[in-house]
Amino acid sequence: MKTEAIRNFYINEEQSVYLLSHHDAKKHRQWLNICIKQLTNLGYSQVEMIGSGAFGFVFAGLDERKRPWVFKFSRITLAQSVRDRLEDEAYMLSQVDNPLVPKFYAFERIKKQGILMMARATGEDLEKVSLKKGRFSAAAITRLALQLRNVLIDLRNHKNGISPQPMVHGDIKPSNLVWDETTQGLSLVDWGSSVYAQIDSNGEPISSNFMDLMSGDLSTTNARMGDVYFIGDEQMSGAKSSPRFDEQGVASTLYALASAQSCRFGAQVIPVCSLGLPMELAKVIDGMLSKDKVIRDGAGDYFMRNMPAMAKAYLPELNLAEHVRANIPFWFGNDEELPDTVVYSSRKQFLRQADHNQQLLDVNDAQLDRYYKEFLFDTGDTEKAFLASISRLAKYPVVGGLSFHWKEESLFVESSLIMHDESLGHAFSQAVNNTVMLAQGIHQKGLFKCCLFDARKTIQLERDGTGAFKFEQLPELNYEVMNLKSAEVTRPHSYFEDGKDPDEQLQLPKKVIKCVFELNQIHHTGCIIFEALPDRMKIHHYYRLLDGTKEAQFKRLLNKMMQYAVSITDVGVAGFMKLPYKNTREFALCDRQPDFFYPKDPKRFGA
Numbered sequence: 001m002k003t004e005a006i007r008n009f010y011i012n013e014e015q016s017v018y019l020l021s022h023h024d025a026k027k028h029r030q031w032l033n034i035c036i037k038q039l040t041n042l043g044y045s046q047v048e049m050i051g052s053g054a055f056g057f058v059f060a061g062l063d064e065r066k067r068p069w070v071f072k073f074s075r076i077t078l079a080q081s082v083r084d085r086l087e088d089e090a091y092m093l094s095q096v097d098n099p100l101v102p103k104f105y106a107f108e109r110i111k112k113q114g115i116l117m118m119a120r121a122t123g124e125d126l127e128k129v130s131l132k133k134g135r136f137s138a139a140a141i142t143r144l145a146l147q148l149r150n151v152l153i154d155l156r157n158h159k160n161g162i163s164p165q166p167m168v169h170g171d172i173k174p175s176n177l178v179w180d181e182t183t184q185g186l187s188l189v190d191w192g193s194s195v196y197a198q199i200d201s202n203g204e205p206i207s208s209n210f211m212d213l214m215s216g217d218l219s220t221t222n223a224r225m226g227d228v229y230f231i232g233d234e235q236m237s238g239a240k241s242s243p244r245f246d247e248q249g250v251a252s253t254l255y256a257l258a259s260a261q262s263c264r265f266g267a268q269v270i271p272v273c274s275l276g277l278p279m280e281l282a283k284v285i286d287g288m289l290s291k292d293k294v295i296r297d298g299a300g301d302y303f304m305r306n307m308p309a310m311a312k313a314y315l316p317e318l319n320l321a322e323h324v325r326a327n328i329p330f331w332f333g334n335d336e337e338l339p340d341t342v343v344y345s346s347r348k349q350f351l352r353q354a355d356h357n358q359q360l361l362d363v364n365d366a367q368l369d370r371y372y373k374e375f376l377f378d379t380g381d382t383e384k385a386f387l388a389s390i391s392r393l394a395k396y397p398v399v400g401g402l403s404f405h406w407k408e409e410s411l412f413v414e415s416s417l418i419m420h421d422e423s424l425g426h427a428f429s430q431a432v433n434n435t436v437m438l439a440q441g442i443h444q445k446g447l448f449k450c451c452l453f454d455a456r457k458t459i460q461l462e463r464d465g466t467g468a469f470k471f472e473q474l475p476e477l478n479y480e481v482m483n484l485k486s487a488e489v490t491r492p493h494s495y496f497e498d499g500k501d502p503d504e505q506l507q508l509p510k511k512v513i514k515c516v517f518e519l520n521q522i523h524h525t526g527c528i529i530f531e532a533l534p535d536r537m538k539i540h541h542y543y544r545l546l547d548g549t550k551e552a553q554f555k556r557l558l559n560k561m562m563q564y565a566v567s568i569t570d571v572g573v574a575g576f577m578k579l580p581y582k583n584t585r586e587f588a589l590c591d592r593q594p595d596f597f598y599p600k601d602p603k604r605f606g607a
């Protein structure tokens with residue numbers, strides 16, 4: 001792969017509501033308000049939105065006896081066939097009777113809108129907990145592993161009358177597990193991918209009765225796609241549904257929470273054996289995440305059989321985790337209002353490098369749609385994990401930029417990151433370190449850049465019928481000032497300009513580029529991305545002036561740049577990023593982090 005082939009082109013990730021057009025944002029708000037109103041009319045009080053996923057929005061409210069209910073609506077933007085699945089979800093949920101699963105209450109239809117109603121699981125989902133706390137301790141992972149194993153046993157033992165009818169949840173992942181810290185209670189939610197297993201864990205067909213065997217089409221799968229970041233290879237490749245699917249979901253979940261990642265893909269570079277878990281449990285989870293089906297199934301069987309015994313281990317909290325230092329520096333900002341972070345990165349070209357063919361099943365699936373959109377389809381696992389780790393950074397209130405440059409033997413990382421919530425510093429350090437470790441495991445030469453912005457500060461300009469931008473007063477680019485000590489000002493700093501991308505290059509007016517070059521003479525960090533669409537333009541930006549004596553000149557150049565930007569007629573994306581120091585950090589490449597287990601003698605580590 002040639003280095004020149006890697007150009008930089010920015011694609012946005014999750015759309016912040018602040019990045020929707022005025023019209024779409026209004027429609028979105030209106031729709032949420034209609035849902036709240038409908039529920040209130042039905043007699044529920046204190047209705048609020050508590051979650052959203054690829055398929056729907058979830059609201060909570062109280063019934064007349066003040067019991068907490070949850071209402072799941074499917075997204076109106078999805079195809080009717082996909083929205084109809086909410087009714088199937090309701091049916092499967094109604095079949096489960098387990099203290100760890102919220103009770104099914106009802107499925108109602110208001111016009112075309114189906115609403116699934118169920119008990120509310122108290123607490124917070126484990127993805128959110130993970131973002132706040134970072135890596136889960138050995139004791140927490142072990143406890144969770146036992147609880148999940150027990151749910152799997154229950155699902156396997158499900159019966160229809162007296163006939164065995166094992167169930168598959170199909171989408172076990174941190175955000176589908178709600179955790180109540182005060183009662184230590186766990187709930188498994190989101191039964192939208194749930195089906196009856198077609199085969200058992202040995203691959204033998206399951207049939208509740210003889211007629212099923214006769215009439216059922218045993219050659220096709222009934223499996224639903226779960227979250228592509230967490231499901232195992234068999235579910236991904238359209239195998240018949242089996243209890244093994246959920247073993248995979250459990251292994252991915254335990255891995256993600258133990259390592260503070262948002263997917264399963266990093267396990268080759270950051271194996272479970274490097275995460276400070278007891279050796280036996282770590283090896284079992286690594287085995288379950290293996291690429292080899294025989295190892296995977298063997299480890300799954302071992303997990304199901306031996307988890308109760310493994311959970312008896314005495315695992316006091318160690319002191320190690322308190323001293324996490326970020327491998328690349330970041331600073332704390334003190335803005336009153338936390339940024340609503342979005343990340344733009346040069347993903348597309350980066351992902352094209354790693355081509356590992358995978359077969360996918362159902363292209364109409366919303367999860368799969370996301371998979372395609374994020375260009376993960378043909379990518380190697382470590383690259384996927386790296387990109388997921390970048391997305392995870394954007395879940396923190398942080399602005400700045402990162403550039404990863406893979407050269408012969410080393411990885412060079414330049415960065416400028418400002419975090420706006422000190423209480424998340426520990427978890428954020430771990431998120432940053434994961435990104436670096438995953439990058440160390442990537443071998444292709446090249447460059448990857450990303451910018452993290454506050455979507456609230458994105459400037460949006462609408463075009464009129466002729467394509468010209470409409471505005472009463474020219475909006476101003478936002479910046480903050482931070483004076484660095486004079487010694488630091490003299491340090492060299494790097495500057496990036498995007499090259500042409502064959503797919504979506506925006507031709508910027510020369511005068512805009514001239515302003516960027518002039519700005520470069522003033523000590524600052526920042527990024528700016530022009531996203532010109534047929535009907536409007538979004539200007540995402542983040543600037544931090546590091547030499548207060550130049551403020552007047554800096555401001556004048558930013559204003560000038562805006563004046564020229566409104567003459568953009570083209571459509572596409574282009575951007576610039578400026579980081580403070582050259583080659584901030586150099587790292588050796590590393591295929592696999594070394595083993596690190598929970599110590600045999602925990603007292604030595606301050607437990």
Ligand SMILES: Nc1ncnc2c1ncn2[C@@H]1O[C@H](COP(=O)(O)OP(=O)(O)OP(=O)(O)O)[C@@H](O)[C@H]1O
Pocket residue numbers: 050051052053054055056057058070072102118119120121122125171175176178189190191192227
């Ligand atoms: N019964 C419940 N009690 C409490 N919280 C819930 C409940 N059901 C869902 N949630 C919350 O709402 C979020 C989204 O719900 P759910 O996962 O069912 O939606 P989805 O659109 O199917 O999501 P996904 O994209 O993850 O498949 C969950 O992560 C969880 O935080």
